[in-house]
Amino acid sequence: MTQPNLSAVSAKPSTKRRAPEVRKQEVLTEAILYFADEGFDGGTRGLAKRIGITQPLFYRYFPSKDDLVNEVYRAVYLDRWQDSWEVNLRDDRQPIEARLLQFYSSYTGVVFERNWLRIYFFAGLKGLDINARYLRRVESALLIPIWAQTCAAFGKSPSGVNPTAHKANDLVWQMHGAVFYHGIRQQIYGDNSVDIDAAIQLAVKTYLVAAKAALMADDHT
Amino acid sequence: MTQPNLSAVSAKPSTKRRAPEVRKQEVLTEAILYFADEGFDGGTRGLAKRIGITQPLFYRYFPSKDDLVNEVYRAVYLDRWQDSWEVNLRDDRQPIEARLLQFYSSYTGVVFERNWLRIYFFAGLKGLDINARYLRRVESALLIPIWAQTCAAFGKSPSGVNPTAHKANDLVWQMHGAVFYHGIRQQIYGDNSVDIDAAIQLAVKTYLVAAKAALMADDHT
């Protein structure tokens, strides 16, 4: 009945024992990749296999799959926000165009990463409030400051501006949307003909021209 | 053992017998709504309940769930393409601005419908080629013609244009992306502060200004 040699041959040379914090971090790191690939309906067994552990081991580190998913969110969205974005946008030692180019270069470097964007859309489709919350932060911490800095760069005060037919931030949203759309095409649709840098340059340039025109139009501040 | 009255009371007054074509269409129509809500991982039992039939009945009309899903795609994407888009964009009896406004009004009316956009993203995340195929059609049938018409409107020939730092269609992609992004915010993220019409007007206006500048810049045709 006993097969002493078989167990010695076939068995697992792989999984070593880890310190709890190490293992938990390892699980979380792999979970990000896994859920980005499979969506949140991806099975815990598939994830376990990818890590090289057995499926019930999750439940020592996370009470339920939902808890794991929530930690994935936190890791992806909160931890990857860079405060330097907000700081650098306000640094008026550099011209506004340079600041915008630099910001979008850094921002898209984070946001147009496959995991980030895919998880973002999985969350949006699932009706979670992650996206709305994130967008609110983007608007208040990034887009509104961008408009304020743009106004300042052209010697205007944001409050005194009377936009012709659109709300003040619409131009910023337009630039942001144009850039973001290229990331979607690249990462979600798998279109590899997209040139992000070119898109950023064009969007920023177009934005500044349009903003200047809008700000100079009502020249009676 | 027999409960004659119970069956008469509780039983199903709902499901009537239908002609095959009618039922198949009914299933397809509801499947679009259902998969747009739940994603393609939504269960066949949930869909059956929503229609008011039993789950095995699907397999009389569709060999497998995958086949049903494929018919959903076809119905949503192929059947909703409007040839008038291509025609009207080329109708130079109207100024280019009016044509663009009219086109995006009609286009977003179709594409920014909840079902359409959600299924589009579910497909994209699942790695299906629907999106890439659709985008190729958008580019060849809509965006490239838009650029050609724009050039014509400013008295240029598309081939003779030497764009400064970007490819010829980048400006069109930028406009398209800015508009599309608003649909995403509205339908995927559930942001109801989005004003699509305003976004269209701004995007078209900005595009035409930028295109004019780009076309007039290299004035040596």
Add this chain to the structure above:
DNA sequence: GTATCTATTTATCAAATGATAAAGAAATTT
């Protein structure tokens, strides 16, 4: 070296999934 602790696995569960076969019921044909 034995005992204790804890990280990991094996075995297992209940629920849900896509799918099939056979039974039932509403039409239609004759």
Add this chain to the structure above:
DNA sequence: AAATTTCTTTATCATTTGATAAATAGATAC
């Protein structure tokens, strides 16, 4: 009205899912 066709349901299956309990095995303490 009986027979036949076909639309629909009931019963059921094999897999897969998230999750738990008990057994194993690698550490550390004594």
